[in-house]
Amino acid sequence: MIRSVRILMRRFQRDERGTVAIIMGVLLVPLIGAIGIGFEVSNWYRVTRAMQNAADAAVVAAATNGGATYSAEAAAVAAQYGFVNGVSNVTITSSNSAPCPGGGNNCYSVSISGYVPLLLSEIVGFAGDAKINGLAAKRLAASSVATAGGMQSSFCLLALGPPGIRTNGAPKANMQCNVMSNTGATCNGHNLGAPIGAAHTTNNGCGVNQYSNVPAAVDPYAALASNIPPNPCGSYPQEPSKKGAPLPNNNLWSGTQSLSGNVFVCGDLQLTGDVSVNAPAGAVLVIENGQLDTNGYTFKTTNGSGLTIIFSGTNSGSYTHAPTGGGTIDVAAPTSGTWSGIAIYQDPNLTSGVNISAAGNSPTWDITGLVYLPNASVTFSGAVNKAGYGQSCFVLVVNDITINGTGMILPNGQCIPAGLLNMPTTTLPGRGILVA
Template identity: 75%
Template sequence: MRIVVTVCSMFFHVCRLRSDQRGAVNVIMGVLLVPLIGALGIGFEVSNWSMRTRGMQNAADAAALAAATNNGSNYDVEAKAVAARYGFLDGAGNISVTVSNSAACPGGGNTCYSATISGYVPLYLSQVVGYRGDATLNGGPAKQIGAASVAKRPSAPTDFCLLALGSQGIRSNGAPKASMACNAMSNTGSTCNGGNLGAPIGAAHNTNNGCGVTQYSNVPAVSDSYAALASKIPPDPCSSYPQEPTKKKDPALPASNRWSGSQSLGGTFVVCGDLQLTGNVSIDAPAGAVLVIENGQLDTNGYAFTTTKGTGLTVVFSGDNSGSYTHGPTGGGTLDIAAPASGTWSGVAIYQDPKLTSGVDISAAGNSPAWDITGLVYLPNSSVTLSGAVNKAGFGKSCFAMVVKDITVNGTGMILPNGECIPAGLSMPSTTIPGRATLVL
């Protein structure tokens, strides 16, 4: 009987055990714990990699833009400084920042700027599922992450009505009312005190200090394409060069050197020595003309020197540097010249021979005489002081440009707006001003 009871009790407990599910979760959790920890680890670390990579990408974008905007010899220094502000210091914390100015551009060429940031992050929970990364950091497994960016600095061609070729460039002192309705460029540096000249764009090959509403430095120099016109000046036919008398005993200028009234010119006309006006002069040259003054000045003498409607004239000052000659316009009155719109001297109103280096300075441009000029005034070795307003010729287009060695703008020096240089036949001085840097990759 006792045996039967014992057997029944054992059977009861076995049946109860079979139906009892308490503790099953522990077994399941024990089995699933490893992959669960691995999944959580992968999720955590992948999120960390993503956030870190996004930070690197932002820093690389900013660094590439900074390098392209700098566009100078220290572009890499500036780019790395920008990356450091984002928390990625080159050489610290396993971070590497590499910058280049010869990266391949998507549109072709190798003139783009690139910034690459790379680093390592250690592995933690992801090792549970057997992921060992692709690098080693401090003897342990790690994951390498990084970001790269490419930027370019586009360039736009810009025309200039004022170009200074010499070492002093563009200068102004106390000229708050100066108004350049066109762009100014110096092939060296420029400094403007007391006003920015009012020029829409002020540019300099070296440093621009205060010239122009929008100011640029480190701009490519403008090539002097007008110097080649010197080969078109005819040989000097003169045997003597009469000069205006400065003393009572000096001989008077011959009649051929004193002009008044209407003058009809065609082709090339040469005056030996000074040309002085004794009355208002109107130049009639329907086919265009070149007036060459050899070793002499054009003294307007208080009168108007004017080109008539339909006339194009280029006044060329040539000669040598042997005497005390003045090679340029002088006197009061008005210089009202429209350059020819076509031909060899197209767009050129006044031209100083580049071989002239003495007697070429102009101390009161636009004032003595007043300048109403359509076309180019080329004074490559002249130090010019612009004191007056330059307007268009009475029968000319709205187009003016001046190429000088150095220029100082005083008081209310002004240059009219340009907008008709193409029909006026003038190819303006121009260069490319780098625009705003943009990301391209």
């Protein structure tokens, strides 16, 4: 019998049947856990994707609605995607004062959240982040942000009259702010790089986002003409021809000029050297029936100074009412007072001698504030930077403008601290635009 037992033990020792079953029994728990986690994560992604689609559609609907019922509009659209506020632990929240990615707090937002029960992931010890009816659950959420349809937009370039905005071979133009024409706009081969291009009639290619048939922008600056100081001049010396008499000394500037209040130059003002304007309380330089000829020099405001240059006078004679010459105009507008935010102002009563053929290039424009040329046909060729001692704010109002080559307006987001509180605006039509 002992011998038989030994034989059976040897046979049992050599028998490998059932080994796989034992190994599978040991591995079964982690295997089921891995499958469970994979299934759970796939389900979470599916539900979150559905939530995101619902939030995107709901926020665009709310922004397009733009009225007092925007929240109900958002909830109704989310319900079409199967997410009903207060049902099955779903929560939908909406706002019309959400932060916008580009600044401000006038965007619309919709957030959708809910819970899904855990199915297999508890096997590996995941307990979720909530309890629903005593059962472990996972919270999921999605949110979206949109700008309102029909919202007001502001513009750094406004053309008041025909033919509006045009390009002339401008493959490098980079207008880093919105542009608007109260008539038409035609940009052949290049959209100017402006985020928004709008026209009261037809916009043909201007702007990354293009709008036609929008309401005309109101000119908020024409009324300032009533604040131009009365003309005290009796004569208007002009720059001489080859045989003419030279300008009087009062019309020739160089060095440091300390200005305050209203300062008049009768006739042309010509630089004979670099000029630094010291006007800590702000000043208004009125050039009557004359040009500002930088003559290859720099005309600049010092740190803490503010200056408004006004071109005024009459339409008779052959006067030029504009900046001319090479060099640089480096001017920051006053930040308070009647002329707050106004750097250059052509009297809207002037209709002759107001055109500018090389704006931003001859002279170079480094300007903080508004340049108002309401009856001027302007050819814009250079790049406008902020003043050396100014904020990033530039607004150009013209009758019509042709943009050449490298016409550029650099970032333009500090007009309020620069003193320019009112910019040209209009209301853009259309549905809400998803922005985040």
